[in-house]
Amino acid sequence: MSAPAVAPAPPTAQGGAEAASEAQPRRRVGVVIVWVAVVVVVVFGALLVWAAASASDVGEHRRSPVDPGPRGAMALAEVLRAQGVEVTVTNSFGATASALGTGAYATLVLDDDWWVLTEDTAAEVLALGRHIVVVQPSDDVLAGLAPGVEYAGFGGGSPDADCELGPAQRAGRIAGSGDGYTAPASATACYVDGVGNAALVRVERGVREVTVLGTGDVLTNERITEEGNAALALGLLGEHPRVVWYQPDVDDYALDESGLAARQADWYVPLIVLLLLVGVAAALWRGRRMGPVVVEDLPVEVRSSETMEGRARLYERGGARDHALGTLRAATIARLARTLGLGPRATADEVIAASAAVTERDPASVDFLLRGAGAPNDSAFVGLSDNLLRLERDVARAVRPD
């Protein structure tokens, strides 16, 4: 029997040559189809990945001044520019430092929405500017920029300004939610709620002033038109003729102690690409077969005791103890008849009488063993089977010539 997928071997050399010349073009077409399919799959997959990437907001900052979406803050940046404020958007420490220059007459907006900066790096950012607005900072940034101001929980602060800070006074009520802070006595706190948590805190640190804005919603395109949000945002960010809007990317996590960004070597990406190429080439190297796989017509082979095993499991699952016992008894009777030399046509009565006589057992007990009641449970069944074997052994020993 040959497997159906395997074509029978050509009987003659000529037949083989014909088959080969026939098979060749068909295989070529198959190869072309495979490659076309691979290309289609790759292109389709790339499109899919691109679409998914463009649809998701992973990798984009919140409140980004270049994002026109509801989460972005492009409206504020554009209004600032229209008012004559020079807005520079940066994503790295180095660019921020060079954009700020000396730091005078410039507002540094630090919106570390990815929580990239550590306490140390935040302290370095502090050294860059004179006027710093920090939007919803992490605890580390807060400790580095405005020591004394503590995070007090989300949703702190009230919507009413109620303070002496100019922009807040002018803005009045604001809308939106954000973080609340506890401020030291020396600081100016605005939007303070009943338990003393403020949404806007200004701390003076020598020549520098640090303003912590907890309500980040104020800046977003979505909420900026509500209540006094626009007034507060423009007031805070438009105090000076230049604004450097710094949203640190993950690379700034590696600011080392000297203050220099760990500059990525220019061979870094090419090396990765080279490694990828090596990987692909290695796959091609190992994946190339030395010629086609040779198929073998395997013959059909059946395990012979399968029927027996199957029947045994059927007996067991069906609890066919009586049937199985009947078979065992019949086999024992047949073997006893053979051992006793009674011939194939001997009746069970003759066999019972003969074996009882030979083994000096009670004929009734032998009769009961060979034709009596069935086994009520499996252990009795095993016991009966053992008794049958014992009887056979005894008879065999009794008739053996000594």
Next chain:
Amino acid sequence: MAISGWFIAALALGAVPVVLLGGWPGLGLWVALLTLAGVVDVALAGSPAALRVSREVPGRARLGEPVETTLLVLNTGRRTVRGVVRDAWQPSAGARPTRQRVAVPSGERRALTTVLTPTRRGELHAAGVTVRAHGPLHLVSRQRTLRTPAALRVLPPFASRRHLPSRIARLRELDGRTSLLVRGQGTEFDSLREYVRGDDVRSIDWRATARRRDPAGGGAKLVVRTWRPERDRRIVIVIDSGRRAAARIADEVRLDTAFEASLLLAALATRAGDRVDLAVYDRRVRGRVQGATGAQLLARMVDVLAPIEPELIEPDWYGVPALVRSITPHRALVVLLTTIEAPGAAQPLLAMLPELTRNHTVVVASVTDPDVLAAAAERRSSDEVYRAAAAERALLDATRVAAAIRRLGGEVVTGAPRDLPPALADHYLALKAAGRL
């Protein structure tokens, strides 16, 4: 086209220029350089398509014995072909080595030796010859599979021939060489010879003795008649290649056991001067050996039997009497090598049997499973007792079928795979001795 490990290593070495030359320029330069080297390498490599390959394969081999095959590679191209050759055979051919290095200069020919150690009987086929020719830089190779069909017929092992010498010795006792003094059915007159002490006095031929009376007046020379078994009897072996022959017992397929048994029987019978014909049959005749004698008979038998595999179909027993008739019109010993199992499955065999036993002596030979016998005696747990019951059921069934065959005039020979061939040979000898052929 295939790239080598050297190509990978060279590509990985590109890390040095990438770092030293600063990124993309280094990468671009290296990839361009390597591509150029690869193109040059391919262009300079010898063309595998210009190779002409041919095989020298012996037609026949016995199972388990290594066979040398030769692959001749002729280069008709202009450049030397250096590379690796894979001489592909189907897996059960056990080809070694599978890869060989070769360098064939232009216009020359090289011979590669592949040793096959077949693990299966039957027709083994060679697949193509794949040549991977690399260039001088060992970076990129050209690959091509060349088709050269070839086949090797692996014959059944005939392991039971070790039983042959003892059976032939027994045959000699029956045969004319040890002449019989007792006349029986199926014996024929052999010769007259002088009486020696110990001969049966009843075999003295008085008439011949009287004729031989010594004219010189010496003592009377008694003459006895001797007899020998009849020769030139016919034996028809029918092997069932149906679904039950596919079963594997004690690591041997039933069909292979049947082949062994028939080979031993044929070897013995042809030595005894009988004529042996063979047919492998399920629903149609899969193989047939007729009219061969002596050494030629065994050679033709193994040749015919080698490629036959069991078919997963129920054999058509009603066709067997006609098959036997087509082989010989005379009385013959018909040996059916099949399986005796359940009474239900044996029904067609039993229904057909009287038609055969009317004209022929019929022996049904069947392989028994030692596992079943072992399972019938193994009764420690309840699982095993159920198994034992199932085994006893199978044995009882086989016994019933055997009894039915005997009732219908046939004879039954059973045995484990190792025991069946000698058992069948012994049965043949017994029949011959009894003059029942």
